[in-house]
Amino acid sequence: MSAEQVYRDLIAWLNKTWWGLPDSPELLPLMRVTYTPAEARLLTGLPFRGVSLSELAAMKQMDPAELWPQMEAMARKGLAFSGQRQGEPFYGLNDSFFVLLRSSFWPGKDDLRTRQMAPKVNRYFRDSFFAQYADAHTKGLRAIPIQRTIADTRQVLPYEDVVQVLEGQDYYSVSHCPCRHRKNMDEDAHTCQHPTEVCLHFGRLGRYLDANGLGRPISKDETLEILALSADSGLMHSVSNWQEGVDTICNCCACCCLFLEGFHVLGHLRAQDPSNYRVSVNPATCKACGLCVERCPMDALSLEPHGQATNKKGLAPELKAELCLGCGVCAHKCPSGSLVLQHRPETIHPPQDARENVKRFFSEKAAAQQKRQAGGVEE
Template identity: 55%
Template sequence: MSEQEVYQNFIDWLGKTWWGLPDSEQLLPMIKARYTAEEAKFLTGFPFSGRSLEELADFKSMALDQLGPYLDDLSQKGILFRKESDNTVRYSLNDSYFVFFRSAFWPGLDDEDSQRMAPHVNKYYFDGFYDQYVTAHAKGLRALPINQTIEDTRQILPYEDVVKVLDNFEYFSVSACPCRHRKNLDDDSHTCKKPIGNCLHFDTLGRYCVENGLGREITREETERILKESADAGLVHGISNWKEKPDTICNCCSCCCLWMEAYHKLGHHKSLDASNYRLRIQPRECIGCGLCVKRCPMDALQLKFSADVQNKYNKAPVLDPPLCLGCGVCVHKCPTDSLTLERKDEIEDPPATIREYGMRFMADRKAGVALKRHGSY
């Protein structure tokens, strides 16, 4: 079998995951940058759900002492998912989204493999990979409000209170932001100056990252510090978009985040799912500095003239409500406290579980209806 056939067979197999693997001229060079031909041949047909070492030894007709170290090496590359529970280690093949847009860049390496892969991944994103999400009502991340920006903290929903969210976890880890890191590795892309060490993972995913060199273990206190520093830097807290056992909090910028880029550059109807909070503006308190306009990741605010505003510019921010994520990034640094978040009248719950989220995504993709873009400006 030729090398070309080996890679094509693997592409066909990896394309069977829930995310898929759309065709593109970037696909083969990207695959070659991530997998050797030997790995591609070995992984063709590899299960997408967890299997024990003994099961895989039978499946591959290999000795345990030969197979185990090889599977562990692939796990350390972020290609396989390795999970240990009840004294049993199970392995599964990671899907295309996970392996190209997440685990490949979590270590934050500036090595030859990462440099070779990043340009192809960046181009592949725009060349069809994210098109299937144009039909998705629920995005992969949901905006998590910055705590101090909510006017009445008694109304905070448990799954939108970052303190209560963190209470659910026993294990915390941090990795490099894969979105900003892959952009910064690519000479043909822009350079983002926002902090990178703030991709947070919890419990099972957190342990996987640490055990395989894709991140480092941190304390609850360090997690809170990273969230504070990210908020100060103007980054949006984006949490896994399901209520039960979310495993990730990203800290997203508008220029690199793949969900933000989907809105700003691919024309999707929204970026992240919005929180259940909306911005409340008190124009009379505003000094017209425009900081909120600069910090908004969705361009949802404009500084406009108003004769009723008593500042030297006679200007105050005006909101385009459908664009607002309810993230609190604008509120967090307002020098006059003229901005706050208040709970919306109608609450929209996220999917209950990751399984429900996946079922919604698949149903939307099957329906194939592109959704109308948010915003009225």
């Protein structure tokens, strides 16, 4: 079998997961630098949910002692998920979203593979890869407010309270932001000045990262310190977009975050899912410094003439309410305290768990496709 066919077979297998690999001139060159032919052969047919080493050895007709180091090496590259079940190693297929947009860049390495992958992923991302999210209103991440920017914390729901999210975890890990590192490793992309080691992971996912050198273990206090550093740096807290089993808090910037790039560059209808808050402005105390406009990751604020403004410029922030994610990045550093987050009129409940998130993803894509086929226009 030719090497190209080996990769074609892996592509076909990966297309059976929730996230596909659209055909593109960028695809095969990317697959070649991401997987070796031997890795592609082993991963083709590997169940997404995972099987024990002995089961996989039987599937591949290999000696477990020969197979084990190869699977461990792929886990260290982020190509396969790994863990222990009943005292035996198990391995599962990592989907293409996980490999190309997350695990390959978590370690923050500056090596040949990373340098080769980064520009190819960036081109494929814009060519067709991320278009799969264009029709989905339910995204993989949801903005979570910076706590101190909320005017009335009595209404904060557990899944929107970053402290409560952390309290429910039993393991904490940090990796580099894969979006930021991917951009920084691409000579044709901009260089982001924000800190990179700010991607937080919990529980089973965190253990997987640390066991394979994709991240490092940290304490809950260190996790809180990273969140504070990120907020001060102008980064937006973004959490797994479901209520139960949250395993990630990203700290996102407008220039690198894949969801924000989908909105700003690719024209998607939504960036991330919003929190249940929206910024409110007191024009009478605003100094018209423009810091909030500069910090907003959605370009939702602009300084405009305002009749209640008391500053010499006569300006105050004007909000495009439909763009506000309710993250609090603008309010966090407001020198006059003129911006706070207020609860939206209606409460939006995110999916209950990751499975429901994926169900909504497919349902929304199907509905948009049906609308187009019927000659309608997706709003």
